[in-house]
Amino acid sequence: MEQQDRYIRFDWAVKRLLRQKANFDVLEGFLTVLLGEEVKIIELLESESNQQSVDDKFNRVDIKAKNSKGEIIIVEIQNTRELYYLERILYGVAKAITEHISLGERYYEVKKIYSISILYFDIGKGNDYLYHGQNSFTGVHTGDRLEVTTKEKDALVHKLPAEIFPEYFLIRVNEFNKVAVTPLEEWIEYLKTGCIRSDTQAPGLAEARKKLIYYNMSPAERHAYDEHLSAIxxxxxxxxxxxxxxxxxxxxxxxxxxxxxxxxxxxxxxxxxxxxxxxxxxxxxx
Known part of the structure; x- marks a missing residue:
């Protein structure tokens, strides 16, 4: 029987390994599968919960990146329930918007934000393991989508709210109970179980098989990782x-x-x- 490699949990990988440029391809693969378009990370940005020691809070880990379009992507892993979780991610997104527009710049330079929450707790009622939403404006009686028109350099610029407002993805890891078939399902399976199929073609997972093997870490790193799992x-x-x-x-x-x-x-x-x-x-x- 073929011995399976043991892979590092995604929250630990985000906290330590995936912040290294050489490992961006793992995170890029995950974002490509989730967002449905190719994502290339240009740089990682300052993140408020980038804890590095065992004594730090292990409940939440996040990473903030800028993609090739200049958009900001926040990936956050939450291990246990937080009472006002939705309010906090709203605050985090608003904070990211204001942090990445310089004083004196025009408002049209506001960056699009993607907020991705990987949740290892029950956030509420729902039958799906993946929820996606954003602010949209729909006519109460007509049902049409409001299109915002602005005037810039003597030309009318048409923008839908979806081009400006943040998008939120809530991944309810514990609700995934099916055989992984699609690349997205393979990623959710890895997030839940730590297992990666040997024949995976999902973007990022093939790279994860090479880079996130438990026994590739040094003894000190393995000890810190084991302490992290024990704390959870x-x-x-x-x-x-x-x-x-x-x-x-x-x-x-x-x-x-x-x-x-x-x-x-x-x-x-x-x-x-x-x-x-x-x-x-x-x-x-x-």
Whole structure:
């Protein structure tokens, strides 16, 4: 049986390896598959959560790049739930827009932003593993799309909001439960399982097979990576434990309320104990 290589998780690769120019082809392949057009990264831009040490927050990792069109692409990996996640990515996009237009420049030079969120938690209801959207303006009664007309250098310039406003991609990794057939599905499978097919033709994944092999890292890098995985597992266990405790506390409160009602009806302690599972001394205190 052929031994499968062990590949580095994408969040760690984004944090460490894919920031090197020699490895841009992996990220370019992923973006090409997701956006449906060839993407070439010109440079990486300053990113607010580029943590490098084990003690840093491991919940969120992001990378910010400029493509050959001058557009800005933010790729963000979120490992656990954040209460106001959508509001935060909106703020991040707005911040990127203002950071990349110089004071005194005209507004038409605002850069198009793509915000890509790879989510390892349940963000809400939905049957798909990939959601894509942006701000659009549609007539309430006519159903037509508003086209913005501006005048520049004595010529009318027609632009759709889609050419200006940011686009958001939400990738719900945990919701992917199918056999990978398309290049995009192969990428989502890798994001979820860390597995890459040996015969993959998906842009970026063939490069990842060569560059993201676990045993190609130095012993120190492997140790740091293992610590990263351990930290994520511990955090998830803590969150699961907190959820379980919350459910148990809710159940206990319900039992106490039932016992209180039964006691007010004049039932004896033994009967209340059988009905609620509370200890006799707990019932007597009610």
């Amino acid at each position: 597992m511990i955090q998830n266990d803590v969150l699961d434990g907190a959820k379980l405790e919350g459910r148990m506390e809710g159940k206990m409160e319900g039992c106490i309320e039932i016992a209180r009602n039964l006691k007010s009806m004049g039932l004896d302690t033994e009967t209340i104990q059988k009905a609620t599972g509370l200890l006799p001394e707990e019932i007597q205190k009610l």
